[in-house]
Amino acid sequence: MKCPFCHHNESKVLDSRITEAGDSIRRRRECSKCKKRFTTYERVEEIPLTVIKKDGTHEPFDRNKILTGLLRATVKRKVPREKLENIIAEIESDLRNNFRYEVKSKEIGEMILEKLLRTDKVAYIRFASVYREFQDTAEFLKELDRLEKQATKIREEASSRKIKEAVKKQETSN
Numbered sequence: 043m044k045c046p047f048c049h050h051n052e053s054k055v056l057d058s059r060i061t062e063a064g065d066s067i068r069r070r071r072e073c074s075k076c077k078k079r080f081t082t083y084e085r086v087e088e089i090p091l092t093v094i095k096k097d098g099t100h101e102p103f104d105r106n107k108i109l110t111g112l113l114r115a116t117v118k119r120k121v122p123r124e125k126l127e128n129i130i131a132e133i134e135s136d137l138r139n140n141f142r143y144e145v146k147s148k149e150i151g152e153m154i155l156e157k158l159l160r161t162d163k164v165a166y167i168r169f170a171s172v173y174r175e176f177q178d179t180a181e182f183l184k185e186l187d188r189l190e191k192q193a194t195k196i197r198e199e200a201s202s203r204k205i206k207e208a209v210k211k212q213e214t215s216n
């Protein structure tokens with residue numbers, strides 16, 4: 043990478059980050075000779091990801107489309123937008139790391155759900171109701187029930203842990 047000021051060939055990378063669009067890497071460099079700073083962009087050579095829809099048609103993997111869905115699912119929930127963007131980035135890198143360049147929309151839906159379940163239960167339900175297309179209301183209610191039980195179990199575990207800790211504290215203070 044030649045310095046634009048003195049044309050020296052060596053530079054030090056001070057900072058690297060992926061651009062917002064996710065398709066290039068921005069590097070902040072410092073020339074080893076004249077010490078001036080400049081920025082370079084490296085485009086990531088990407089094989090496009092293709093989504094196979096339920097009706098068999100193909101469309102490109104679209105981060106924004108998924109983000110729109112996630113934002114809708116998290117309306118009035120305290121899930122930071124950054125977290126949602128991370129979910130999408132994780133899914134994309136999971137697919138790429140596994141050389142999955144063609145993936146069914148249903149599979150992407152399941153991947154999103156798996157991550158949402160660990161992030162926000164309400165968002166999970168909202169997203170699931172759209173993506174998983176519950177066969178009927180009974181099935182939807184069953185899922186709600188399962189999640190509620192899971193949430194209760196987690197709460198109970200947490201509170202019994204707290205009680206144990208409180209008892210322990212008292213024992214040690216006595």
Ligand SMILES: [Zn+2]
Pocket residue numbers: 045046047048049050073074075076077078
């Ligand atoms: Zn220079």
